[in-house]
Amino acid sequence: MKTISENRCFGGVQGVYSHHSDACACDMTFGLFLPAEARDGPVPVLWYLSGLTCTHENAMVKAGAQGWAAEQGIALIFPDTSPRGDDVADDEAYDLGQGAGFYVNATQAPWAPHFRMWDYVAEELPQLAFDTFPLERERQAITGHSMGGHGALTLAMNLPDRYRSASAFAPIAHPSASDWGRKQLAAYLGADQASWAPHDATLRMRETGFDRPLLIDQGTDDPFLDLLQPEALAEAMVSARAPGTLRMQKGYDHSYFFVATFMEDHVAFHAEALYA
Amino acid sequence: MKTISENRCFGGVQGVYSHHSDACACDMTFGLFLPAEARDGPVPVLWYLSGLTCTHENAMVKAGAQGWAAEQGIALIFPDTSPRGDDVADDEAYDLGQGAGFYVNATQAPWAPHFRMWDYVAEELPQLAFDTFPLERERQAITGHSMGGHGALTLAMNLPDRYRSASAFAPIAHPSASDWGRKQLAAYLGADQASWAPHDATLRMRETGFDRPLLIDQGTDDPFLDLLQPEALAEAMVSARAPGTLRMQKGYDHSYFFVATFMEDHVAFHAEALYA
Numbered sequence: 001m002k003t004i005s006e007n008r009c010f011g012g013v014q015g016v017y018s019h020h021s022d023a024c025a026c027d028m029t030f031g032l033f034l035p036a037e038a039r040d041g042p043v044p045v046l047w048y049l050s051g052l053t054c055t056h057e058n059a060m061v062k063a064g065a066q067g068w069a070a071e072q073g074i075a076l077i078f079p080d081t082s083p084r085g086d087d088v089a090d091d092e093a094y095d096l097g098q099g100a101g102f103y104v105n106a107t108q109a110p111w112a113p114h115f116r117m118w119d120y121v122a123e124e125l126p127q128l129a130f131d132t133f134p135l136e137r138e139r140q141a142i143t144g145h146s147m148g149g150h151g152a153l154t155l156a157m158n159l160p161d162r163y164r165s166a167s168a169f170a171p172i173a174h175p176s177a178s179d180w181g182r183k184q185l186a187a188y189l190g191a192d193q194a195s196w197a198p199h200d201a202t203l204r205m206r207e208t209g210f211d212r213p214l215l216i217d218q219g220t221d222d223p224f225l226d227l228l229q230p231e232a233l234a235e236a237m238v239s240a241r242a243p244g245t246l247r248m249q250k251g252y253d254h255s256y257f258f259v260a261t262f263m264e265d266h267v268a269f270h271a272e273a274l275y276a
Numbered sequence: 277m278k279t280i281s282e283n284r285c286f287g288g289v290q291g292v293y294s295h296h297s298d299a300c301a302c303d304m305t306f307g308l309f310l311p312a313e314a315r316d317g318p319v320p321v322l323w324y325l326s327g328l329t330c331t332h333e334n335a336m337v338k339a340g341a342q343g344w345a346a347e348q349g350i351a352l353i354f355p356d357t358s359p360r361g362d363d364v365a366d367d368e369a370y371d372l373g374q375g376a377g378f379y380v381n382a383t384q385a386p387w388a389p390h391f392r393m394w395d396y397v398a399e400e401l402p403q404l405a406f407d408t409f410p411l412e413r414e415r416q417a418i419t420g421h422s423m424g425g426h427g428a429l430t431l432a433m434n435l436p437d438r439y440r441s442a443s444a445f446a447p448i449a450h451p452s453a454s455d456w457g458r459k460q461l462a463a464y465l466g467a468d469q470a471s472w473a474p475h476d477a478t479l480r481m482r483e484t485g486f487d488r489p490l491l492i493d494q495g496t497d498d499p500f501l502d503l504l505q506p507e508a509l510a511e512a513m514v515s516a517r518a519p520g521t522l523r524m525q526k527g528y529d530h531s532y533f534f535v536a537t538f539m540e541d542h543v544a545f546h547a548e549a550l551y552a
Binding site: 211218220221225230231232234235237238239241242243244245246247248249250251 | 487494496497501506507508510511513514515517518519520521522523524525526527
C-alpha cells in the first residue's frame, strides 16, 4: 500500500492511499479520514460510496463529512467508483465503465476481468483497511450518494449483519426499472434479470425488508428524480413495514451542496447506531 | 360558551369548554391548552385531531403534548371527533356515527343533520376560538392521530393557505381504498366516490401535491397498518416530489404510547414553521 497524501484535518488525518487490488486486477485509490481518537485505539467506520463519474476524491473534498465525523470520533472511507487504467475496459458514455462500476461483480465481456466492485468494497478493501488502520470491524455503517446510494443500500441489504445502519443521499433506488441501471446491469451482469435483483434496493426491500436503521434524503428539485425512482423504494419500505426515515427535502437538487447540507444529520444518525 | 374546567398545566392553563354548535346542531366540547405566554398576547396554535372512539379528552390527557407546547409557547386545541347526544344519529359499530365523524360534512340520511365535522373544525370552532382566546389566526398548524391524522392531512391539503405545517401519527392515509373509510365515506357522503376524493390524503397528494412542511410517523408494529395504508401516501408524496418526512418507527404500535413518544418531535417541527 502506498501513501499518496496525508493532511491534518479536524484534529485527525485525511489520507489518500493506493494499493494493488486483486478483485479489480488494477491499482485502486481510496480516501480515509481518521479522527483524533484513532491515535488511542480503533474507531468505528462509516463507508461513503460515491456516484457516477466520481473518484475517491469528490466526497472527500466536497461532502463536508470530516468535521461531523471528527465530532463523533468516527472514521470515513471513500472508495473509488470503479477500476481504472489504460488496460481497463471503458465506454464513451459517462454512465458505463470507468467511474460507473455500480458496485457489482461483472460477469460479461469486456467488463468481467476488472469490474468487481462488489468484491472490492465488500471484501478486499475492508480486509486491507482493518489490517492496516485502527478501525473497529464490529462498528461499521454505510452511506452513499446517487449510484453510491444504490451501492450503500444494496450492500447493507445483502449483508444485513455487516453494517449497523445505512443511509443514502438521492440513491438510484430501483435500477432494474431505470435507465440508470438497466443499461449497466445488462452490460455487467447480462440479460438475465434474476442476477440484477440483489442489486436493486427496491426489489431487495420487497423481498426481504430491512431491519436496520435507515435514513434516505432526496431533494424535491433533483433533475434526476425520474431516474432515481425513490417513490418505488418508499412504497416498498412502508409496505414491508421496515423501519426507516425518508425525507423529501424541498428545493434541493442532486449536487454535493445537497449532500453537504444534510451530512451532519447522516453522521449523527450513524453515530447513534455505531455507539448503541 | 361554558367553562367545564380549567387546570394549571406547565405554567399555562388546560381548559375544557362547551358551546352550542350551529354546524353540528348540538352542544360540542373541546379542550384548549394556553401556554403562559398567552397572558401577554396572542400565541400560535396547533390543532390536534383525534381518532376513532376518542372525545376531546383522550389526547389532552394521554398525548403528553402540553409540556412541549409550553416550551414553545404554542396553544393546543383538541376538538371532539363527532357530534354527540341522544338526538344525534349513531351506529352500533365503533367506527361509524358518534366518535367517528371522519372530518366530513355528511350529506346522507341519517347523518346529514349533525355530522358536519368539516365545517365545525375548519370554520366554526376556529371562529369561536379566535374570537374568545388570545390565538394568532396567522400562525396555525395541524396534527392528528389515526382518523385524526386523516383529518389533519385532508384539512391541510384542502386549505393550503391555512396551516403553516401539517403532521400526522399513523394517519388513515387512503380511506377511499380501506375499510377504515369506504364504509364511512359511503354512509356520510353517498356512493359517488368523486365526493370522497377531497377526503383522501393519498388522492389529494396525487392530484395537487402539498408544498407545506409535512411530517408523518408510523409504527412498524401497528396492528392497523393494512387499514391505514401509509405505503400509498408514501408513494404519492414521493411521486408528487412533495417535501415531507415519513418515518417508520420500529416496534411502535397504534397507541397513545406511540403518539406520546414522538410528540416532542412533532411540536418542535410545527414550532419551526409557526415561528418562521
